[in-house]
Amino acid sequence: MSRMNVRLTKPMLFTWLLFAGFILYLTPQSVTNTFHFAFMRMAAPLLNFSRSVESLSSTVVENPEPEKFVSRSEYTRLENARENLKAELLEMRRRLDAVTKVKNRFPALEGAAFINADVIAVTHNRLGHRMTINRGRDDGIREGLYVLADNCVIGTIDQVSQAAATLKLMTDPGMKMFVQTEKGVAGIMNGAGRDACRVQLGAKVPVGQSVFAGKRPGVLDTPIVIGKVAECRSGSVPLLYELTVRPACDYDKVDNVSVLVMNPPSGK
Amino acid sequence: MRWTRLVLAILMAAILQVLLNNVLTFSFRPDLLVILMVFLVANTDGNWPIISAFAVGFAADLVAQSMGPHTIAFGVVGSLLALSRRSVTLDNPVVVALTIFVVCCVAGTFAQLLISLRQHAVAVSYSSVIWMGLASAVIGPYIYSILSAASGFLGTRQRPGRRGR
Numbered sequence: 001m002s003r004m005n006v007r008l009t010k011p012m013l014f015t016w017l018l019f020a021g022f023i024l025y026l027t028p029q030s031v032t033n034t035f036h037f038a039f040m041r042m043a044a045p046l047l048n049f050s051r052s053v054e055s056l057s058s059t060v061v062e063n064p065e066p067e068k069f070v071s072r073s074e075y076t077r078l079e080n081a082r083e084n085l086k087a088e089l090l091e092m093r094r095r096l097d098a099v100t101k102v103k104n105r106f107p108a109l110e111g112a113a114f115i116n117a118d119v120i121a122v123t124h125n126r127l128g129h130r131m132t133i134n135r136g137r138d139d140g141i142r143e144g145l146y147v148l149a150d151n152c153v154i155g156t157i158d159q160v161s162q163a164a165a166t167l168k169l170m171t172d173p174g175m176k177m178f179v180q181t182e183k184g185v186a187g188i189m190n191g192a193g194r195d196a197c198r199v200q201l202g203a204k205v206p207v208g209q210s211v212f213a214g215k216r217p218g219v220l221d222t223p224i225v226i227g228k229v230a231e232c233r234s235g236s237v238p239l240l241y242e243l244t245v246r247p248a249c250d251y252d253k254v255d256n257v258s259v260l261v262m263n264p265p266s267g268k
Numbered sequence: 269m270r271w272t273r274l275v276l277a278i279l280m281a282a283i284l285q286v287l288l289n290n291v292l293t294f295s296f297r298p299d300l301l302v303i304l305m306v307f308l309v310a311n312t313d314g315n316w317p318i319i320s321a322f323a324v325g326f327a328a329d330l331v332a333q334s335m336g337p338h339t340i341a342f343g344v345v346g347s348l349l350a351l352s353r354r355s356v357t358l359d360n361p362v363v364v365a366l367t368i369f370v371v372c373c374v375a376g377t378f379a380q381l382l383i384s385l386r387q388h389a390v391a392v393s394y395s396s397v398i399w400m401g402l403a404s405a406v407i408g409p410y411i412y413s414i415l416s417a418a419s420g421f422l423g424t425r426q427r428p429g430r431r432g433r
Contacts, residue, residue, distance in 0.1 A: 025382065029335070035329075127332050174387065
Protein backbone atom coordinates (compact mmCIF):
# COMPACT_ATOMS: atom_id res chain seq x y z
CA MET A 1 0.00 0.00 0.00
CA SER A 2 1.41 3.37 -0.93
CA ARG A 3 2.02 5.75 1.93
CA MET A 4 0.27 9.11 1.89
CA ASN A 5 2.81 11.84 1.28
CA VAL A 6 1.46 14.77 3.31
CA ARG A 7 3.88 17.57 4.13
CA LEU A 8 3.19 19.02 7.57
CA THR A 9 4.11 22.70 7.67
CA LYS A 10 5.17 24.38 10.90
CA PRO A 11 2.07 26.60 11.25
CA MET A 12 -0.16 23.58 10.63
CA LEU A 13 1.73 21.48 13.20
CA PHE A 14 1.62 24.31 15.73
CA THR A 15 -2.12 24.77 15.21
CA TRP A 16 -2.83 21.05 15.61
CA LEU A 17 -0.73 20.72 18.76
CA LEU A 18 -2.26 23.88 20.24
CA PHE A 19 -5.69 22.49 19.44
CA ALA A 20 -4.73 19.24 21.22
CA GLY A 21 -3.51 21.28 24.19
CA PHE A 22 -6.83 23.12 24.44
CA ILE A 23 -8.77 19.83 24.22
CA LEU A 24 -6.62 18.56 27.09
CA TYR A 25 -7.23 21.82 28.99
CA LEU A 26 -10.99 21.66 28.56
CA THR A 27 -11.32 17.94 29.25
CA PRO A 28 -12.66 17.25 32.77
CA GLN A 29 -9.92 16.52 35.28
CA SER A 30 -11.52 13.18 36.18
CA VAL A 31 -10.63 12.00 32.64
CA THR A 32 -7.15 13.53 32.36
CA ASN A 33 -6.18 12.14 35.78
CA THR A 34 -5.46 8.85 34.02
CA PHE A 35 -2.26 10.37 32.58
CA HIS A 36 -1.17 11.72 35.92
CA PHE A 37 -1.80 8.46 37.78
CA ALA A 38 0.01 6.49 35.07
CA PHE A 39 3.02 8.82 35.41
CA MET A 40 3.02 8.56 39.20
CA ARG A 41 2.81 4.76 39.09
CA MET A 42 5.69 4.66 36.62
CA ALA A 43 7.81 7.02 38.73
CA ALA A 44 6.80 5.40 42.05
CA PRO A 45 9.90 3.16 42.48
CA LEU A 46 12.27 6.13 42.06
CA LEU A 47 10.17 8.43 44.23
CA ASN A 48 9.85 5.80 46.98
CA PHE A 49 13.61 5.24 46.87
CA SER A 50 14.30 8.95 47.36
CA ARG A 51 11.76 9.09 50.20
CA SER A 52 13.40 6.16 51.99
CA VAL A 53 16.87 7.71 51.56
CA GLU A 54 15.54 11.00 52.90
CA SER A 55 13.95 9.35 55.95
CA LEU A 56 17.10 7.30 56.62
CA SER A 57 19.24 10.41 56.54
CA SER A 58 16.98 12.20 59.02
CA THR A 59 16.65 9.31 61.50
CA VAL A 60 18.36 9.81 64.85
CA VAL A 61 19.47 6.41 66.12
CA GLU A 62 20.98 7.21 69.50
CA ASN A 63 18.64 6.89 72.47
CA PRO A 64 20.62 6.47 75.69
CA GLU A 65 17.57 5.86 77.92
CA PRO A 66 14.85 4.15 75.90
CA GLU A 67 12.57 3.81 78.93
CA LYS A 68 12.51 7.60 79.39
CA PHE A 69 12.49 8.87 75.83
CA VAL A 70 10.56 8.03 72.69
CA SER A 71 11.24 9.07 69.11
CA ARG A 72 9.86 12.34 67.79
CA SER A 73 7.38 10.58 65.49
CA GLU A 74 6.12 8.37 68.33
CA TYR A 75 5.79 11.44 70.55
CA THR A 76 3.79 13.27 67.87
CA ARG A 77 1.56 10.22 67.34
CA LEU A 78 0.82 9.88 71.05
CA GLU A 79 0.31 13.60 71.51
CA ASN A 80 -2.19 13.65 68.67
CA ALA A 81 -3.98 10.65 70.16
CA ARG A 82 -4.21 12.51 73.47
CA GLU A 83 -5.60 15.62 71.75
CA ASN A 84 -8.22 13.48 69.99
CA LEU A 85 -9.24 11.92 73.29
CA LYS A 86 -9.48 15.38 74.83
CA ALA A 87 -11.74 16.53 71.99
CA GLU A 88 -13.86 13.41 72.35
CA LEU A 89 -14.20 14.07 76.08
CA LEU A 90 -15.23 17.67 75.49
CA GLU A 91 -17.78 16.54 72.95
CA MET A 92 -19.14 14.04 75.47
CA ARG A 93 -19.48 16.77 78.10
CA ARG A 94 -21.27 19.04 75.66
CA ARG A 95 -23.74 16.33 74.86
CA LEU A 96 -24.32 15.56 78.52
CA ASP A 97 -24.93 19.22 79.23
CA ALA A 98 -27.52 19.41 76.49
CA VAL A 99 -31.18 19.89 77.27
CA THR A 100 -32.08 16.30 76.69
CA LYS A 101 -31.49 14.06 79.66
CA VAL A 102 -31.43 10.98 77.54
CA LYS A 103 -28.14 9.19 77.58
CA ASN A 104 -26.83 9.81 74.14
CA ARG A 105 -23.90 7.74 73.28
CA PHE A 106 -21.08 9.63 71.65
CA PRO A 107 -20.78 8.46 68.05
CA ALA A 108 -17.05 8.37 67.75
CA LEU A 109 -15.29 6.32 65.18
CA GLU A 110 -16.52 2.91 66.29
CA GLY A 111 -18.77 2.26 63.34
CA ALA A 112 -16.30 3.71 60.87
CA ALA A 113 -14.05 1.75 58.55
CA PHE A 114 -10.45 2.62 57.82
CA ILE A 115 -8.86 1.89 54.49
CA ASN A 116 -5.11 1.70 54.90
CA ALA A 117 -2.99 2.92 52.01
CA ASP A 118 0.66 3.43 51.25
CA VAL A 119 1.97 6.78 50.09
CA ILE A 120 3.30 6.76 46.52
CA ALA A 121 4.44 10.37 46.44
CA VAL A 122 4.03 13.72 48.12
CA THR A 123 4.17 16.60 45.66
CA HIS A 124 4.73 20.20 46.53
CA ASN A 125 4.66 22.67 43.68
CA ARG A 126 3.37 26.15 42.96
CA LEU A 127 -0.08 24.72 42.20
CA GLY A 128 -0.58 22.89 45.44
CA HIS A 129 0.38 20.26 47.94
CA ARG A 130 -0.90 16.78 47.16
CA MET A 131 -0.25 13.19 48.15
CA THR A 132 -0.80 10.18 45.93
CA ILE A 133 -1.81 6.89 47.58
CA ASN A 134 -2.05 3.36 46.26
CA ARG A 135 -5.77 2.79 46.89
CA GLY A 136 -8.59 3.84 44.63
CA ARG A 137 -12.21 3.43 43.67
CA ASP A 138 -11.90 -0.37 43.69
CA ASP A 139 -11.09 -0.21 47.41
CA GLY A 140 -14.10 1.95 48.25
CA ILE A 141 -12.40 5.33 48.20
CA ARG A 142 -14.37 8.28 46.91
CA GLU A 143 -13.93 12.04 46.70
CA GLY A 144 -14.28 14.09 49.88
CA LEU A 145 -13.33 11.40 52.42
CA TYR A 146 -11.06 12.43 55.26
CA VAL A 147 -7.55 11.01 55.41
CA LEU A 148 -5.72 10.39 58.68
CA ALA A 149 -2.07 9.80 59.47
CA ASP A 150 -0.42 9.71 62.90
CA ASN A 151 -3.86 10.16 64.49
CA CYS A 152 -4.53 13.48 62.81
CA VAL A 153 -6.39 14.65 59.73
CA ILE A 154 -3.96 15.41 56.92
CA GLY A 155 -6.37 16.15 54.09
CA THR A 156 -9.28 14.97 52.00
CA ILE A 157 -9.52 12.80 48.91
CA ASP A 158 -9.51 14.98 45.83
CA GLN A 159 -9.23 12.72 42.78
CA VAL A 160 -9.75 8.99 42.47
CA SER A 161 -8.85 6.47 39.81
CA GLN A 162 -9.48 2.75 39.96
CA ALA A 163 -6.29 1.85 41.83
CA ALA A 164 -4.92 5.16 43.12
CA ALA A 165 -6.09 8.42 44.59
CA THR A 166 -4.76 11.89 45.20
CA LEU A 167 -5.50 13.75 48.37
CA LYS A 168 -5.38 17.46 48.91
CA LEU A 169 -3.21 18.15 51.95
CA MET A 170 -4.34 20.62 54.61
CA THR A 171 -1.63 23.03 53.43
CA ASP A 172 -2.87 23.08 49.83
CA PRO A 173 -3.99 26.62 48.83
CA GLY A 174 -7.22 25.19 47.41
CA MET A 175 -8.08 23.38 50.65
CA LYS A 176 -11.08 24.65 52.58
CA MET A 177 -12.16 22.82 55.74
CA PHE A 178 -14.59 23.49 58.54
CA VAL A 179 -12.56 23.56 61.77
CA GLN A 180 -13.10 24.25 65.43
CA THR A 181 -10.99 24.94 68.48
CA GLU A 182 -11.10 23.25 71.87
CA LYS A 183 -13.65 25.83 73.04
CA GLY A 184 -15.86 25.26 70.04
CA VAL A 185 -15.00 28.43 68.08
CA ALA A 186 -15.52 27.44 64.45
CA GLY A 187 -14.30 28.74 61.11
CA ILE A 188 -13.20 27.76 57.62
CA MET A 189 -9.51 26.96 57.33
CA ASN A 190 -7.47 27.42 54.15
CA GLY A 191 -4.13 25.94 53.23
CA ALA A 192 -1.36 28.54 53.11
CA GLY A 193 1.78 26.88 51.88
CA ARG A 194 4.08 24.04 52.69
CA ASP A 195 3.68 23.91 56.47
CA ALA A 196 0.92 26.31 57.40
CA CYS A 197 -2.82 26.83 57.25
CA ARG A 198 -4.83 29.99 57.99
CA VAL A 199 -8.19 30.49 59.61
CA GLN A 200 -10.10 33.58 60.69
CA LEU A 201 -12.00 33.23 63.96
CA GLY A 202 -14.13 35.54 66.06
CA ALA A 203 -12.21 34.87 69.26
CA LYS A 204 -8.61 35.04 70.33
CA VAL A 205 -7.04 31.58 70.59
CA PRO A 206 -3.86 31.01 72.60
CA VAL A 207 -0.78 29.85 70.75
CA GLY A 208 -0.25 26.10 71.16
CA GLN A 209 -3.93 25.22 71.38
CA SER A 210 -5.11 22.44 69.09
CA VAL A 211 -7.36 22.97 66.08
CA PHE A 212 -9.74 20.17 65.06
CA ALA A 213 -11.49 19.18 61.87
CA GLY A 214 -15.12 20.04 62.58
CA LYS A 215 -17.90 17.47 62.62
CA ARG A 216 -19.62 16.76 59.31
CA PRO A 217 -22.37 14.21 59.82
CA GLY A 218 -21.83 11.19 57.62
CA VAL A 219 -18.26 12.16 56.80
CA LEU A 220 -16.70 12.90 60.18
CA ASP A 221 -18.76 12.32 63.31
CA THR A 222 -16.18 13.46 65.84
CA PRO A 223 -13.59 16.25 65.81
CA ILE A 224 -10.07 15.09 65.00
CA VAL A 225 -6.94 17.13 65.50
CA ILE A 226 -5.40 18.91 62.50
CA GLY A 227 -2.69 21.02 64.06
CA LYS A 228 -1.71 23.60 66.62
CA VAL A 229 -2.05 27.37 66.62
CA ALA A 230 1.34 28.88 65.85
CA GLU A 231 0.28 32.53 65.67
CA CYS A 232 -2.81 34.55 66.48
CA ARG A 233 -3.08 38.19 65.39
CA SER A 234 -5.74 40.72 64.50
CA GLY A 235 -6.84 40.13 60.92
CA SER A 236 -7.70 42.56 58.13
CA VAL A 237 -11.39 42.21 59.01
CA PRO A 238 -12.36 43.97 62.28
CA LEU A 239 -13.26 41.68 65.22
CA LEU A 240 -11.69 38.69 63.52
CA TYR A 241 -8.40 37.10 64.49
CA GLU A 242 -6.19 35.49 61.88
CA LEU A 243 -4.68 32.22 63.07
CA THR A 244 -1.70 30.45 61.58
CA VAL A 245 -1.96 26.71 62.20
CA ARG A 246 0.95 24.28 61.91
CA PRO A 247 -0.01 20.71 60.89
CA ALA A 248 0.09 18.09 63.65
CA CYS A 249 2.47 15.85 61.71
CA ASP A 250 5.14 16.16 59.04
CA TYR A 251 3.41 15.21 55.77
CA ASP A 252 6.72 14.46 54.05
CA LYS A 253 7.51 11.71 56.56
CA VAL A 254 4.17 9.95 56.34
CA ASP A 255 4.51 6.48 54.80
CA ASN A 256 0.99 5.16 55.16
CA VAL A 257 -2.39 6.73 55.73
CA SER A 258 -5.92 5.68 56.69
CA VAL A 259 -8.91 6.83 54.71
CA LEU A 260 -11.90 7.27 57.00
CA VAL A 261 -15.24 5.89 55.80
CA MET A 262 -17.88 6.79 58.39
CA ASN A 263 -20.71 4.66 57.03
CA PRO A 264 -19.15 1.70 55.28
CA PRO A 265 -21.48 -0.39 53.12
CA SER A 266 -22.55 -3.60 54.85
CA GLY A 267 -20.49 -6.66 54.03
CA LYS A 268 -17.24 -4.71 53.74
CA MET B 269 16.31 13.58 16.54
CA ARG B 270 15.13 10.28 17.93
CA TRP B 271 11.61 9.80 19.28
CA THR B 272 12.44 7.27 21.97
CA ARG B 273 15.39 9.19 23.35
CA LEU B 274 13.44 12.44 23.36
CA VAL B 275 10.62 10.78 25.35
CA LEU B 276 13.16 9.19 27.72
CA ALA B 277 14.93 12.52 28.32
CA ILE B 278 11.65 14.32 28.98
CA LEU B 279 10.42 11.61 31.36
CA MET B 280 13.71 11.64 33.27
CA ALA B 281 13.53 15.42 33.59
CA ALA B 282 9.92 15.17 34.81
CA ILE B 283 10.80 12.59 37.47
CA LEU B 284 13.82 14.64 38.56
CA GLN B 285 11.57 17.68 38.80
CA VAL B 286 9.16 15.80 41.11
CA LEU B 287 12.13 14.76 43.27
CA LEU B 288 13.42 18.36 43.35
CA ASN B 289 9.98 19.65 44.32
CA ASN B 290 9.93 17.17 47.21
CA VAL B 291 13.45 17.85 48.41
CA LEU B 292 13.63 21.64 48.08
CA THR B 293 11.12 23.29 50.37
CA PHE B 294 11.57 26.85 49.15
CA SER B 295 10.49 28.61 45.93
CA PHE B 296 14.09 29.10 44.77
CA ARG B 297 14.35 25.83 42.86
CA PRO B 298 15.10 25.30 39.19
CA ASP B 299 12.56 24.21 36.61
CA LEU B 300 14.44 21.44 34.80
CA LEU B 301 11.71 21.08 32.18
CA VAL B 302 12.08 24.71 31.09
CA ILE B 303 15.84 24.25 30.74
CA LEU B 304 15.29 21.07 28.70
CA MET B 305 12.74 22.83 26.51
CA VAL B 306 15.10 25.74 25.78
CA PHE B 307 17.84 23.27 24.89
CA LEU B 308 15.64 21.17 22.61
CA VAL B 309 14.12 24.20 20.87
CA ALA B 310 17.56 25.71 20.28
CA ASN B 311 19.24 22.54 19.09
CA THR B 312 16.75 20.77 16.85
CA ASP B 313 15.68 21.40 13.28
CA GLY B 314 12.55 21.17 11.21
CA ASN B 315 9.35 20.57 13.12
CA TRP B 316 11.18 19.21 16.17
CA PRO B 317 11.36 22.50 18.15
CA ILE B 318 7.57 22.80 18.12
CA ILE B 319 7.03 19.11 18.91
CA SER B 320 9.61 19.25 21.73
CA ALA B 321 8.04 22.37 23.26
CA PHE B 322 4.58 20.80 23.39
CA ALA B 323 5.97 17.45 24.62
CA VAL B 324 7.90 19.11 27.48
CA GLY B 325 4.77 21.11 28.32
CA PHE B 326 2.80 17.87 28.53
CA ALA B 327 5.41 16.47 30.96
CA ALA B 328 5.14 19.67 33.03
CA ASP B 329 1.39 19.07 33.20
CA LEU B 330 2.01 15.54 34.46
CA VAL B 331 4.22 16.94 37.22
CA ALA B 332 1.80 19.74 38.09
CA GLN B 333 -1.28 17.44 38.15
CA SER B 334 -3.29 19.78 35.97
CA MET B 335 -3.51 18.72 32.34
CA GLY B 336 -3.42 21.29 29.55
CA PRO B 337 -2.15 24.65 30.85
CA HIS B 338 1.55 23.86 30.62
CA THR B 339 1.16 22.12 27.26
CA ILE B 340 -0.37 25.31 25.85
CA ALA B 341 2.03 27.69 27.64
CA PHE B 342 5.23 25.77 26.85
CA GLY B 343 4.03 25.12 23.28
CA VAL B 344 3.35 28.79 22.57
CA VAL B 345 6.48 30.13 24.30
CA GLY B 346 8.68 27.38 22.83
CA SER B 347 7.38 28.07 19.33
CA LEU B 348 8.05 31.79 19.77
CA LEU B 349 11.56 30.95 20.94
CA ALA B 350 12.02 28.76 17.85
CA LEU B 351 10.99 31.73 15.65
CA SER B 352 13.54 33.99 17.35
CA ARG B 353 16.40 31.53 16.83
CA ARG B 354 17.60 33.34 13.72
CA SER B 355 18.28 36.54 15.66
CA VAL B 356 19.42 35.02 18.98
CA THR B 357 22.00 32.26 19.19
CA LEU B 358 22.40 30.46 22.49
CA ASP B 359 26.17 30.10 22.53
CA ASN B 360 26.96 32.45 25.38
CA PRO B 361 26.10 31.21 28.93
CA VAL B 362 24.77 34.67 29.84
CA VAL B 363 22.37 34.61 26.89
CA VAL B 364 21.33 31.06 27.85
CA ALA B 365 20.64 32.17 31.43
CA LEU B 366 18.66 35.21 30.27
CA THR B 367 16.65 33.14 27.82
CA ILE B 368 15.84 30.52 30.47
CA PHE B 369 14.78 33.24 32.91
CA VAL B 370 12.47 34.91 30.40
CA VAL B 371 11.00 31.61 29.17
CA CYS B 372 10.46 30.38 32.75
CA CYS B 373 8.72 33.61 33.80
CA VAL B 374 6.55 33.96 30.68
CA ALA B 375 5.57 30.27 30.42
CA GLY B 376 5.05 29.98 34.20
CA THR B 377 2.83 33.06 34.37
CA PHE B 378 0.87 32.00 31.28
CA ALA B 379 0.32 28.51 32.72
CA GLN B 380 -0.72 29.88 36.11
CA LEU B 381 -3.20 32.27 34.47
CA LEU B 382 -4.73 29.35 32.55
CA ILE B 383 -4.94 27.29 35.75
CA SER B 384 -6.53 30.12 37.72
CA LEU B 385 -9.11 30.52 34.93
CA ARG B 386 -10.15 26.92 35.42
CA GLN B 387 -9.61 26.47 39.16
CA HIS B 388 -10.70 29.68 40.82
CA ALA B 389 -9.27 28.58 44.18
CA VAL B 390 -5.68 28.71 42.88
CA ALA B 391 -4.21 32.20 43.15
CA VAL B 392 -1.48 33.31 40.75
CA SER B 393 1.81 33.49 42.64
CA TYR B 394 4.14 35.70 40.60
CA SER B 395 6.86 35.71 43.24
CA SER B 396 7.29 31.92 43.09
CA VAL B 397 7.46 32.12 39.27
CA ILE B 398 10.20 34.74 39.46
CA TRP B 399 12.16 32.82 42.11
CA MET B 400 11.91 29.68 40.02
CA GLY B 401 13.04 31.65 36.95
CA LEU B 402 16.05 33.01 38.85
CA ALA B 403 17.03 29.54 40.11
CA SER B 404 16.65 28.12 36.60
CA ALA B 405 18.74 30.96 35.16
CA VAL B 406 21.51 30.31 37.71
CA ILE B 407 21.72 26.56 37.19
CA GLY B 408 20.49 26.55 33.58
CA PRO B 409 23.78 27.20 31.72
CA TYR B 410 25.44 24.26 33.53
CA ILE B 411 22.62 21.85 32.71
CA TYR B 412 22.54 23.28 29.18
CA SER B 413 26.22 22.45 28.71
CA ILE B 414 25.64 18.91 30.07
CA LEU B 415 22.79 18.48 27.61
CA SER B 416 25.01 19.83 24.83
CA ALA B 417 27.58 17.18 25.70
CA ALA B 418 24.82 14.57 25.48
CA SER B 419 23.56 15.87 22.14
CA GLY B 420 24.95 12.77 20.43
CA PHE B 421 22.71 10.57 22.56
CA LEU B 422 19.67 12.78 22.13
CA GLY B 423 20.25 13.11 18.41
CA THR B 424 20.09 16.88 18.55
CA ARG B 425 22.22 19.27 16.52
CA GLN B 426 25.81 19.43 17.74
CA ARG B 427 27.78 22.61 18.14
CA PRO B 428 29.58 23.76 14.96
CA GLY B 429 32.89 23.68 16.81
CA ARG B 430 32.60 19.94 17.29
CA ARG B 431 31.18 18.91 13.99
CA GLY B 432 31.05 21.28 11.01
CA ARG B 433 27.69 21.67 9.34
